[in-house]
Amino acid sequence: MGASNFTEGVDLAFKVIFGISLFFLVGITTVMLYFVVRYSRKRHPHAVQIKDNNVLEITWITIPLILVLLMFYYGYVAFSPERNVPKDAIQITVIGKMWVWTFEYEGGKQSPVLVVPINKAVKLNLHSDDVIHSLYIPAFRIKEDVVPGKKNYMWFIAQQLGEYDVLCTVYCGLRHSYMETKTRVVSEADYAAWLKALPEKSNEPEGLVILKKNACTGCHSIDGTKIVSASFKGLYGKTEKVMTNGTERSVTVDDAYIKSSVYSPDQDVVVGYQKGIMKTYQGIVKDDEMIKIIDYLKSIK
Numbered sequence: 001m002g003a004s005n006f007t008e009g010v011d012l013a014f015k016v017i018f019g020i021s022l023f024f025l026v027g028i029t030t031v032m033l034y035f036v037v038r039y040s041r042k043r044h045p046h047a048v049q050i051k052d053n054n055v056l057e058i059t060w061i062t063i064p065l066i067l068v069l070l071m072f073y074y075g076y077v078a079f080s081p082e083r084n085v086p087k088d089a090i091q092i093t094v095i096g097k098m099w100v101w102t103f104e105y106e107g108g109k110q111s112p113v114l115v116v117p118i119n120k121a122v123k124l125n126l127h128s129d130d131v132i133h134s135l136y137i138p139a140f141r142i143k144e145d146v147v148p149g150k151k152n153y154m155w156f157i158a159q160q161l162g163e164y165d166v167l168c169t170v171y172c173g174l175r176h177s178y179m180e181t182k183t184r185v186v187s188e189a190d191y192a193a194w195l196k197a198l199p200e201k202s203n204e205p206e207g208l209v210i211l212k213k214n215a216c217t218g219c220h221s222i223d224g225t226k227i228v229s230a231s232f233k234g235l236y237g238k239t240e241k242v243m244t245n246g247t248e249r250s251v252t253v254d255d256a257y258i259k260s261s262v263y264s265p266d267q268d269v270v271v272g273y274q275k276g277i278m279k280t281y282q283g284i285v286k287d288d289e290m291i292k293i294i295d296y297l298k299s300i301k
């Protein structure tokens, strides 16, 4: 039995198409080699024109038509149920954002991993906060684009307990390849217990929640490791070399500098980095959120 209810159908479509391709690869190559020998100029010095051979023409129309329709049939049979969601499916919202997946359960509880009960239909409502992402669970044989401003969905029934990869398959910026997580398929009882234990609200500091919500942590770590840019750890109070209008100067990282870094990131560009990697958060990070971010940065200096 496949990992999901779609695994077998998609695999069968793949095998049919692969089989037909293999048949043509072997068939065409064989005929080609045979013709090279049989109709070489030595053996067959004068070319003969063959015209109006009805049997031949009907054959090469009918056989490929059947094969192409066969491929269509198996593809259609595997794909069409993927767009037909059972009414009683569990609803989970997926939020794609550069470069994290977040799964939101009933009541607004959020998790960075997708946990689902076995043998239950699960519908994923796909939502993007920024650019086009694509949610892919290879073991389940399902993939859908997550497009900003468009309602898209996918669904499945997990049929085997275990942990499976979840990927983003469209290039969505610098850390696209890190945009991955797991699906955990658990028993129904474990699912209920897990969902119950999932905290209503994160018990992390408010400032960190805001940083994560805006995916700042995709580029700035909080533990000192360098990702795309400097870590937030130890940043506050540090003296930093920046380029302002083409001249290098030293600044101390304080409230005003953090604010201008977030609202006009290209004004002072930290030496060693490129302009334009970080976008402006003007109008996205509100003033009260800014205060919480700064408080948080002070707490990890």
Ligand SMILES: [Cu+2]
Pocket (backbone or CB within 6 Å): 096, 098, 099, 132, 133, 134, 168, 169, 170, 171, 172, 176, 179
């Ligand atoms: Cu992505």
